[in-house]
Amino acid sequence: xxxxxxxxxxxxxxxxxxxxxxxxxxxxxxxxxxxxxxxxxxxxxxxxxxxxxxxxxxxxxxxxxxxxxxxxxxxxxxxxxxxxxxxxxxxxxxxxxxxxxxxxxxxxxxxxxxxxxxxxxxxxxxxxxxxxxxxxxxxxxxxxxxxxxxxxxxxxxxxxxxxxxxxxxxxxxxxxxxxxxxxxxxxxxxxxxxxxxxxxxxxxxxxxxxxxxxxxxxxxxxxxxxxxxxxxxxxxxxxxxxxxxxxxxxxxxxxxxxxxxxxxxxxxxxxxxxxxxxxxxxxxxxxxxxxxxxxxxxxxxxxxxxxxxxxxxxxxxxxxxxxxxxxxxxxxxxxxxxxxxxxxxxxxxxxxxxxxxxxxxxxxxxxxxxxxxxxxxxxxxxxxxxxxxxxxxxxxxxxxxxxxxxxxxxxxxxxxxxxxxxxxxxxxxxxxxxxxxx
Amino acid sequence: xxxxxxxxxxxxxxxxxxxxxxxxxxxxxxxxxxxxxxxxxxxxxxxxxxxxxxxxxxxxxxxxxxxxxxxxxxxxxxxxxxxxxxxxxxxxxxxxxxxxxxxxxxxxxxxx
Numbered sequence: 092x093x094x095x096x097x098x099x100x101x102x103x104x105x106x107x108x109x110x111x112x113x114x115x116x117x118x119x120x121x122x123x124x125x126x127x128x129x130x131x132x133x134x135x136x137x138x139x140x141x142x143x144x145x146x147x148x149x150x151x152x153x154x155x156x157x158x159x160x161x162x163x164x165x166x167x168x169x170x171x172x173x174x175x176x177x178x179x180x181x182x183x184x185x186x187x188x189x190x191x192x193x194x195x196x197x198x199x200x201x202x203x204x205x206x207x208x209x210x211x212x213x214x215x216x217x218x219x220x221x222x223x224x225x226x227x228x229x230x231x232x233x234x235x236x237x238x239x240x241x242x243x244x245x246x247x248x249x250x251x252x253x254x255x256x257x258x259x260x261x262x263x264x265x266x267x268x269x270x271x272x273x274x275x276x277x278x279x280x281x282x283x284x285x286x287x288x289x290x291x292x293x294x295x296x297x298x299x300x301x302x303x304x305x306x307x308x309x310x311x312x313x314x315x316x317x318x319x320x321x322x323x324x325x326x327x328x329x330x331x332x333x334x335x336x337x338x339x340x341x342x343x344x345x346x347x348x349x350x351x352x353x354x355x356x357x358x359x360x361x362x363x364x365x366x367x368x369x370x371x372x373x374x375x376x377x378x379x380x381x382x383x384x385x386x387x388x389x390x391x392x393x394x395x396x397x398x399x400x401x402x403x404x405x406x407x408x409x410x411x412x413x414x415x416x417x418x419x420x421x422x423x424x425x426x427x428x429x430x431x432x433x434x435x436x437x438x439x440x441x442x443x444x445x446x447x448x449x450x451x452x453x454x455x456x457x458x459x460x461x462x463x464x465x466x467x468x469x470x471x472x473x474x475x476x477x478x479x480x481x482x483x484x485x486x487x488x489x490x491x492x493x494x495x496x497x498x499x500x501x502x503x504x505x506x507x508x509x510x511x512x513x514x515x516x517x518x519x520x521x522x523x524x525x526x527x528x529x
Numbered sequence: 530x531x532x533x534x535x536x537x538x539x540x541x542x543x544x545x546x547x548x549x550x551x552x553x554x555x556x557x558x559x560x561x562x563x564x565x566x567x568x569x570x571x572x573x574x575x576x577x578x579x580x581x582x583x584x585x586x587x588x589x590x591x592x593x594x595x596x597x598x599x600x601x602x603x604x605x606x607x608x609x610x611x612x613x614x615x616x617x618x619x620x621x622x623x624x625x626x627x628x629x630x631x632x633x634x635x636x637x638x639x640x641x
Contacts, residue, residue, distance in 0.1 A: 321578035381577065388576040429577045441576070 131352035136218045139347020143225040146340030147174050147232060149333045153395075154236040156330025157388065157440045159322065161511025162240045163521035169235045169247055176248060177228040177255035185227055186220055189260035190271035198261050199273045207272070219271060222350060226291055229344075230259045233295030234488075236440035238302040240309050241508050244516040246495045250302070253491055259294055262483050266290050266476065270350075281469065282476045283461065285359075286348035288403030288453035293480045296447025298488035299438065305492040306501055308437030310508055319432050322439070327387055334391045338367055341398045345405040359405045363398065366405075366417030370397020373421030381425065389425050392441045396424035396449040403450075404457030412460035419456070420449045451477045530625040530637065531599050533592045533606070536562065536618040541610040542588050548609035549592065552602065556641070558591040568616035587618060593625055593641055 113119060151170035155163045183204055191199025201207070207216045231254045238247070265275035266284050284290050314320055324330060345363045346356040374393020378386035397417030401408075404416065427444035438444070458465055458473035495501050502508075507515030514520070537545060542559065549557060563584035570583040594602055603620050611617055630640035 319578045321573075321575035321580040323573070323575040323580070378577070382574050382579075384574055386574060386576065425577075432577065 128352070132350065133215070133218050135352035135356070136222050136347060136350045139343035139350075140218075140222040140225050142340050142343025143222070143229065143347065144174075144340075146225075146229055146337050146344065149336035149340055150229075150232045150236070152329050152333025152336065153391070154239055154333075154440050156326045156328070156333060157236070157324035158239045159511070160325040160522055160525075161513055163325075163513060164517045164519045165244065165512035166235070166239060167521075168244065168517060169251075170232055172248055173231040173235060173251040173255075174228045176251050177231045178224055180252045180256040181224050181227045181260070182220075184256040185260035186223065187260075188257065189223070189227075189263040190219075190268055190273050191264075192272045193264065193268060193274060196265070196268075196274060196276035196279065198264050199268060202272060216271070219350065222347065226287060226344075227255045227259050227263075230291045230295040230298075231255050233292065233442050233446045234299040234302055236442040237299035237438040238306055239439045240512065241306055241502055242302070243500055243503050244512070246499055246501050249495055249499070250488075250491060254298060254488070258298060258484060258487050258491075259291075262294050262480060263290050265479065277476055277479065280472045280475065282472050283407055283457045283469070284403045284454055284476065285406040285457070286345045286402045288399060288401075288450045288457070289476050289480045291450075292399045292402060292446040293450030293454065293477065294484040296443050296445070296450055297481050297484035300436070300443045300447055301485050301488035302492050303436050303438050303443065305489065305496055306437075308435060309439070310505065312437045313435055317435070324388070324439075330388070331391060334394055338394060338398065341367070341402075345402055349406070355406060358410070361410050362401055362405045362408065362413035365410050365413040366397040366401030366420070367394045368397065369414045369417030370394050370400065370421035370424070373418045374425050375421075377422050377425040381429070388441075389428065392424050392428065392445055393421040395445045396420040399446055399449040400453035400456060403454045404460060407457055407462055408460040409462060412456075412462075416453065416456040416460060420452055423452055424449055451481075530628060530641065531594055531596050532623050532625050533590075533594065533599070533602055534621040534623070535590045535592075535606050535610070536564070536587050536620075537590060537606075537610045538612065538616065538618060539586055539588045541612075542590070544609045545590060545606060548605050549602075552598075552605055554592060554594065554602070556592070560589045560591075562587050562589045566616070566619070585616070593628060595638065595641070 147170060151167060154170070155166045158166065186205065187201060187203035188198045191201035191203070193199045205216065205220060208214065231251050234250070234254065235247070264273050265277040266282055267278065267290060268275040269278055309322060312320055312322060341363050342360060346359040349356055349359070371390050371394035374396065375385045375390040378389035397420050400416045400420030401413050408416065424441065424444045427448045428441045431438055431443055454477050455473050458469045461469060492501055503512060503515055535545070546557070563586050565583055565585055568585060570581045570585060572579055572581055592602065599622055603622065606620055628637050628640040
């Protein structure tokens with residue numbers, strides 16, 4: 092009796108699930124399965140977007156920790172505003188330039204103001220927009236660190252808008268346009284950049300380099316004979332927290348770039364983690380060999396270098412290759428930080444080395460370690476992408492910063508820089524009950 | 530009345546306080562200070578660049594006592610905070626004209 096009841100129930104259940112108006116057929120079953128997959132894709136993409144959004148907190152903490160207490164309010168405001176203003180800029184202009192339809196392959200011309208969405212239309216464009224928006228803001232916020240402790244706040248706002256509206260999206264359309272309605276010239280060549288070693292990190296890093304050059308070093312960074320002086324950051328634990336937050340956020344950044352809830356995210360997750368771990372270890376060893384002590388700032392940068400390095404190839408290489416890519420990034424970042432310092436380019440947090448240099452390395456590595464094999468053509472395409480990112484991002488950002496410098500001015504006055512930007516720009520103090528010594 | 534001003538290593542403060550308690554001294558003022566003497570500064574490395582910390586963190590302890598107790602107190606301080614290493618600090622002794630307890634208006638010996 093029980094058995095009969097169970098059989099009846101089991102056969103009746105699917106009919107109930109369909110509301111009783113239709114019996115299951117192979118065709119509508121497939122549609123139902125596809126719908127579940129589609130919902131999973133939405134969920135994964137938006138969860139990943141949330142993780143990437145939280146990277147803003149990571150960037151804010153790293154930058155604040157590696158700089159002096161007197162500029163902390165300014166750094167919080169910059170990180171809050173580059174995301175907020177970047178969101179608006181990416182909504183109005185950036186997204187259309189990056190993912191709109193294009194005839195030329197150089198920039199999109201549709202989908203401004205999210206016009207691809209209508210209330211009764213497919214909401215996928217919204218989920219996709221949200222994921223891409225947090226990426227655009229990541230590129231913008233990278234620059235903040237390299238220009239810390241001396242940039243005028245209004246000038247920073249202008250630059251932020253411009254980066255999210257033009258510099259980042261136009262390059263992005265070359266490599267990623269076809270993810271929606273576009274088709275870029277670089278992706279047609281077969282350029283591999285799965286989650287943005289070049290598109291996000293190198294673009295941000297090279298713009299940061301332009302900013303640091305146009306601004307000049309902080310007062311006191313170089314002695315009268317040109318010797319490099321340390322300007323110690325005021326809160327290393329906060330910087331370390333920032334790096335852990337970024338590491339976690341990267342689990343959205345790379346695996347989320349599938350924008351599909353499928354099994355491929357497992358390998359991307361593992362690759363992301365292995366590269367970061369190898370980067371941190373090798374940066375520690377390199378700093379230990381060079382400075383006799385395992386340097387905390389360099390080791391933290393090393394983890395980020397590994398993460399940036401694996402971003403391009405995370406879906407195209409295996410875990411062992413990820414360790415090699417991260418390890419090389421870890422060595423590279425220490426040498427790069429010291430070299431850039433000696434070139435009298437003052438980058439307080441190492442943004443140019445982490446994002447620009449290791450982004451370029453990661454993009455090359457994606458070709459070198461490609462699981463499907465590598466050819467001269469793949470390598471040369473990767474090199475073209477790396478070169479195009481440098482010329483575009485550094486070139487346009489350099490002109491932009493020069494124009495800002497000649498009009499509204501890029502740098503605060505000497506007096507304000509000495510007193511701190513918290514007082515000068517915001518009339519505020521980050522640590523009110525403490526004495527801020529310098 | 531005398532004031533004892535002792536500059537000591539920060540991690541020795543608790544031992545000094547205990548020793549003063551044992552002597553029956555029931556008040557002191559402590560501040561975090563920075564400075565250098567023969568110890569000079571020490572070197573630190575930040576992101577590959579070496580720098581010298583000239584002013585080393587120390588603790589300054591101020592105690593006001595009756596003049597007769599000076600040698601006893603200084604001896605106790607030395608015994609409680611001495612490590613034998615350079616940078617152990619210094620003790621200054623100076624005269625005090627008058628002391629007033631704000632709550633009661635008591636003065637001098639009664640106010641210590």
